[in-house]
Amino acid sequence: MQAGTDSIVSVDDLSLVFPTYHGDVRALSGVTLDVRPGEIVGLVGESGSGKSVTAMSVIRLLPPGMARFTGGSLSLLGHDMLAIGERALEDIRGKDASMIFQEPMSALNPTIRIGKQIVQVIRQHEAISEAEAKKRAAALLGEMQVPDAARVMRNYPFELSGGMRQRVLIAMAFSCNPSVLICDEPTTALDVTVQAQVLALIRERARARGTAVLFITHDLAVVRQLCDRVYVMYAGRMVEEGRTADLLAHPLHPYTQALLRSLPELAEPKQPLAAIPGTVPALLTEIKGCAFRWRCAHAVARCTETPPFVSPGEAGHRAACWFAGEIAPPTPARSMPASVAAGEATSEALVRLEGVEVGFPLGRSWLGRPKAMVHALNGVDLEIRAGETLGIVGESGCGKSTLAEVVMALQKPSAGRITFDGVDLASLDTAALRTVRRNFQVVFQDPQSSLDPRMPVWRLITEPLYVAGERSSRKLKARAEELMRQVGLRADQIGRYPHEFSGGQRQRIAIARALALHPKLVVLDEPTSALDVSVQAQVLNILMELQASLGLTYLFISHNVAVVRHIADRVAVMYLGQVVELGTAAEVLDNPRHPYTRTLIGAVPKLSADTEIAAPAAVDLPSNVNLPEGCFFRERCAFKAAGCEKPQALAPWQESGHQVRCHRAAELPGWAQA
Incomplete structure (x- = not known):
């Protein structure tokens, strides 16, 4: 391989090692x-x-000192x-040359306002006044379609959403017109x-x-x-x-x-x-x-x-x-072999939510009264059936994680009713609720953060059992070995620590921990988003096999529509604290009837499509402090018409289990994915 002569970046036969106590790690070998x-x-x-x-x-x-180039050449702009x-x-x-990193919260300084961080980059490389640099920073944010750039420049990183922080990083990366x-x-x-x-x-x-x-x-x-x-x-x-x-x-x-x-x-x-x-x-x-x-x-x-x-x-x-x-x-x-075929979900509801609302106070007056309320959930009616996988999709801020917390009784609803296995959770005292909570467990997005690095794996996996009263190390280790085998890990690894495992293995450990108390419901909150595609496949296979063998019920939260389409039996689409569409995975994702669901699926990159990614006209959700009137999606909807200013209810569409919160569902044109 020979690099092109007109290349801005030209890497030729580059080799690099990381010196360690155990020897040189050959990180790059002849890269061109x-x-x-x-x-x-x-x-x-x-x-x-x-x-x-x-x-x-x-x-x-x-x-410097952590890496050593051992061969080859590296040219940038000559x-x-x-x-x-x-x-x-x-x-x-x-x-x-500029770089945009994976995690914007880590790449931005949390103690410095956004505007000042962009201005510092510009003035580091160009001899212009601070006023000129501020003007360019505001213009850059405007080009990145950041609404109210003047306000955002006064914000700290933690005051912005993930998408907004990433757009700030892109603006910063383009601030000096890099090549x-x-x-x-x-x-x-x-x-x-x-x-x-x-x-x-x-x-x-x-x-x-x-x-x-x-x-x-x-x-x-x-x-x-x-x-x-x-x-x-x-x-x-x-x-x-x-x-x-x-x-x-x-x-x-x-x-x-x-x-x-x-x-x-x-x-x-x-x-x-x-x-x-x-x-x-x-x-x-x-x-x-x-x-x-x-x-x-x-x-x-x-x-x-x-x-x-x-x-x-x-x-x-x-x-x-x-x-x-x-x-x-x-x-x-x-x-799927018969031995691991996913079992049919029953029609019985394991969890039922009726008119659930959740609000969080936003600041308080001197009398202790909330100045405003963040409306996280706004009238959610939903069933999770025993033995099924219910997928939850939607943009950041739509209420997915709050819904999971309510289901696990970690968050009390402001209004509405939640029953688990026929029991009203609000009627339970603290002791009874602690007993019921053994039936729900959760697997988080990042196993590295959710596993204590100071504890051996057998302690991590059996910690729920220890909290529940089991004190015998022999019994705890035996249970850890059993769970390790269930998730496809070797039982002789129970004495290792989390850092000694790969990302996919750590996620399996987190799954094993979730199974320690024989739960009926497992909440999976973005369990594969931090994994590459090959490890993601391994984790999804494990989840499906465990569900088939143990009869588990999953609440699967993800922004990866392809993963949800693969693993879920039914899908609920959430927008601004409401379920706007509900049905089987095939119905909702292959034939979406709500305009928001169409917007969501239309933004998914497709492996087979020749067309370029089409960016939605507007990305940010409306304020969940001052909720819109009528249909919450109305201001972003290409199909809005008379009647959308009235509140919409989740209603069946064409006499099927497919439900849509849109009075124009039957009028929308046919859906054809690229």
Whole structure:
């Protein structure tokens, strides 16, 4: 592979190691890539494949002394980045090259106002007055479609939503008109409408200014609709490159094919995903030959020799594999065996919510009275049936997490009634409620944050049992071993600590902990959003197998519509504290009748679509302090008409279990996904 001569970013045969007490970790081995002006290049692969290390190497963000380049060259805008001094690097970073990080809350200083942070970046690289810098900062925020930019400039980061913080980071990244923009998973934690808006902003700004963009992600659908070309990395090496459409339609390398097979978009709903067995190899020793051969179904003796990059078909589409172009493309996932087939949900309601409302006081007067109320839930009527998976989707701030807290009796409703297994939770005293709570457990989004790093795994898994009164270490360890086996982990690992496991293994530990008390209901709050596609497939398979074998009921909260479509029996779409559409996953996601559901699904990147991502005209929800009158979605709705100013009720549509909170549901045109 030879980098293009007109490239703004040119990486050629770059190798890098991290010195450790156990030896050198070979993070990058012979990496070559290039990015040209105005081009958006994707970089994909599992966690630990070297994507972020490659990106940070381009602008030398790795701390001195922690990394050592052992070979190759690295050029940015004609500068030799391996020989350049620290002072020159400071001039390049922010001005010629900028970076957007995955978590905006971590990337922004929580103690400095937004406007001042943008102004500091501008004045660091340009000799202009503070007034001019403020004027440019406000203009940048306006270009990023940030409403009321003057107010946002006075805000601190914690006062903004996740999507708003990410738009601030993009504004900051473009503040000095950089020639190179590096995006490291910039939309992973965002819901689909905000993601579409952020991606559209990046694409439009890159094209308008000829900016070269290196875009790191594990979402192949985003790559399909955003990137011109794509590189696939595995174990610190490039294993495939090519035009995005060619590479995703006809992948040459078994690893790329395996990534595609693990996507829920390419599998039948409720069927096991074709997860990639094993994990990325440790890089403490030099790997001879193909690094993927231990996980590859096509490996032969010849794979112990390093394969060359070859191009058997389309020009520029190359892969490092002895069998490039000879292996069949991805096929649909296998059918669910009878032993793990998902059981039919009963018609009996395990949880029933009737007219549930939740409000939070926003400030108090000197008399102790609330100055205003945040209306988190606004008249929710919902059933969770025994044995089913009920998916909850909606934008950030729509009330999904508050709904989960109410269901688990962690939050008392301001109005309405909640029953669990026929028992009214409001009628229980503290002792009785503590007993009932053993029937609900939760699995959070980030297992690293939800597991105590100081406790061995057996203690973490059995902590609910310990709190419930079990004190025998022998019995606790026996239960931990049983649960470890249930979630697909080795029982002899119970003495290890969380940091000794991969992200997917930590999520399995969190699932095992949730099962310790034999719950009837498990709340899954974004359980796969922080995982790459291969680990996501493993976790989803485990969840479906456990539900089938243990008869569990799931409340599955996610902004990943493809995952919800795959695992859920029914789906509830929430908007501003209300359920606006409810029905089977096929009814709601394949034939949406509410305009909001259509907006939500229309913003989802699609692996098969040739069209570019279409950003919604408006992203932010109306205020949940001063609720809109009538239909809450009316001001954002393209189909609004007379009658929408009146409150709407959730009503059946065409005599099915499909319910819609819209009086024009039958009048909307037919729905056809791209």
